[in-house]
Amino acid sequence: MVGKSLFNNSTDLGIARSLLNPISLGQTGSSASSGDVDLISSTYYDILKLIESLYGANMASKDYEAIPNNNDQYLQLYEGLQEIQAQTTNNDLTLLLQIAEQTLVGAVNSYTVYGENVLLRVDKNILEARVSELLNKVNVENVADVDNVNSFGLARAFRLAPVYNYYILIYGMPASGAGFDPVKLTFLVEILNEKGIDPYT
Helix, strand or coil, rough: EECCCCCCCCCCECCCCCCCCCCCCCCCCCCCCCCHHCCCCHHHHHHHHHHHHHHHHHCCCCCCCHCCCCCCHHHHHHHHHHHHHHCCHHHHHHHHHHHHHHHHHHHHHHHHHHHHHHHHHHHHCCCCCCHHHHHHHHHCCCCCCCCCCCCCCCCCCCCHHHHHHHHHHHHCCCCCCEEEHHHHHHHHHHHHHHHCCCCCC
């Protein structure tokens, strides 16, 4: 069986090949030993699992609102990764831990950038409403005053809280019967509070 490395153009013949180094037929000094793998205790495994499920998966699926914004949790996970990286000399394991660390940092940065994007959209909406209001005042002209006799009109109006208006602006109207997504609403409440906008009045 012929194997070709993904990282360079070399090829080799063999039956069993490593996933990380497919053309290496024997064990090298950088391959994982049982001692290095044992470093990933249940505590460190839980750290990696949390990073994958709460940060990496939400970033990959573009569910940025679901990425935790708890700074204490972020620091604990980051420090846990630093601890295990300090204990290993294995290059392959170090690379995987660096990928996990960059996933964690990238997810938190994605949450921040997404929040700033939402704030900009809120600002844009406020400015467009203000410009429209100013233009409507300028372009009003009475054509004729007509007295209507025996006419009756009834109108009913309601106004949504700002958080729901912005939800519809950013995410669109929820599907019939689905309702507003509580994770997205919570995210918008935080963003509006940060902007000094009361989400409910």
